[in-house]
Amino acid sequence: MITTVIQFPGSNRDNDMITALTKISGHRPQLVWHSETEVPKTDLIVIPGGFSYGDYLRSGAIAARSPVMEAIKTHANKGVPVLGVCNGFQILTEAGLLPGAMMRNAGLRFVCREVKLLVANANTIFSRNYQPNQIIRCPVAHHDGNFFADGKTLEKIEGNGQVIFRYAENTNPNGSINDIAGITNAEGNILGMMPHPENLIEDFQGGCDGKGVFESVLGANRLTAA
Amino acid sequence: MIKARITVTLKQGVLDPQGKAIEGSLSALGFSDVESVRQGKVFDIELKGKNKSEAEKSLNSMCAKLLSNTVIEDYSIAII
Numbered sequence: 001m002i003t004t005v006i007q008f009p010g011s012n013r014d015n016d017m018i019t020a021l022t023k024i025s026g027h028r029p030q031l032v033w034h035s036e037t038e039v040p041k042t043d044l045i046v047i048p049g050g051f052s053y054g055d056y057l058r059s060g061a062i063a064a065r066s067p068v069m070e071a072i073k074t075h076a077n078k079g080v081p082v083l084g085v086c087n088g089f090q091i092l093t094e095a096g097l098l099p100g101a102m103m104r105n106a107g108l109r110f111v112c113r114e115v116k117l118l119v120a121n122a123n124t125i126f127s128r129n130y131q132p133n134q135i136i137r138c139p140v141a142h143h144d145g146n147f148f149a150d151g152k153t154l155e156k157i158e159g160n161g162q163v164i165f166r167y168a169e170n171t172n173p174n175g176s177i178n179d180i181a182g183i184t185n186a187e188g189n190i191l192g193m194m195p196h197p198e199n200l201i202e203d204f205q206g207g208c209d210g211k212g213v214f215e216s217v218l219g220a221n222r223l224t225a226a
Numbered sequence: 227m228i229k230a231r232i233t234v235t236l237k238q239g240v241l242d243p244q245g246k247a248i249e250g251s252l253s254a255l256g257f258s259d260v261e262s263v264r265q266g267k268v269f270d271i272e273l274k275g276k277n278k279s280e281a282e283k284s285l286n287s288m289c290a291k292l293l294s295n296t297v298i299e300d301y302s303i304a305i306i
Contacts, residue, residue, distance in 0.1 A: 057292070057293075058295055061292065061295070062292075065291075065292060093297075094295065100297060101295050101297040101298045103240070103241075103243075103298060104243055104244060105243075106241070106243050107243075108243050108244065108247055146243075148240065148241075148297070148298055149297070150297070175241075175243075
């Protein structure tokens with residue numbers, strides 16, 4: 001099981017992601033710097049949270065145009081799972097790998113708190129270890145998490161079951177349309193989500209509700225390999 | 227050298243919470259004639275060469291590839 005964490009100047013949740021992946025997969029992920037033009041063989045690519053390029057221009061905009069993104073696209077086109085968390089989600093939308101765009105939080109404030117998430121589609125490689133419609137806890141920490149897509153795009157992603165996580169129980173922290181917290185691409189192998197599942201994987205963090213994302217995608221890989 | 231100014235604004239219909247906050251603040255300062263505010267970004271760019279149509283082509287490409295996110299933003303180009 002080889003996992004990969006992409007690092008950009010300004011990534012700051014990369015260490016949390018490395019810890020989570022090491023703990024859950026049993027192996028330390030390989031680290032790939034944003035200026036690389038190739039990503040070595042891998043079973044999962046993770047774009048972690050942070051403030052790549054200081055959020056200059058738009059969150060994720062400059063990172064989305066860095067050399068490593070072409071290599072990520074090549075892997076994704078072959079079906080390799082790609083997970084983008086927080087800034088990673090912003091980068092994936094800016095790169096056009098996921099539909100829609102992330103806007104400034106409706107309340108204009110940076111939000112750092114715990115929210116409730118509804119598992120809106122438990123039939124994906126990223127969510128198969130959850131129960132359909134399960135409500136889980138997850139922390140968020142962002143300033144630009146207000147997901148937006150035009151009506152036609154929204155209809156498409158809702159119709160295809162591409163919405164995997166929704167903010168539940170009135171905990172939408174950013175005004176995101178349809179309470180969207182996480183979506184996949186049409187093929188289902190790229191997930192972007194604003195909440196941080198890597199920060200809720202051990203009891204000392206107050207719970208393990210985030211573990212399911214990693215166990216789902218790593219387990220799915222194991223099945224494919226066998 | 228050619229000088230250009232690119233203006234990027236949120237598309238009509240896309241909620242602009244920053245514009246709304248500025249609008250509220252202007253009203254609070256007593257500017258009662260303010261109907262609405264939409265905020266955006268300005269880029270002043272200097273280009274090599276003298277060919278304006280080439281420059282416009284290049285600027286259009288810059289806007290589409292990086293300077294604006296066409297999912298939520300519109301842009302306009304002025305050669306000055």
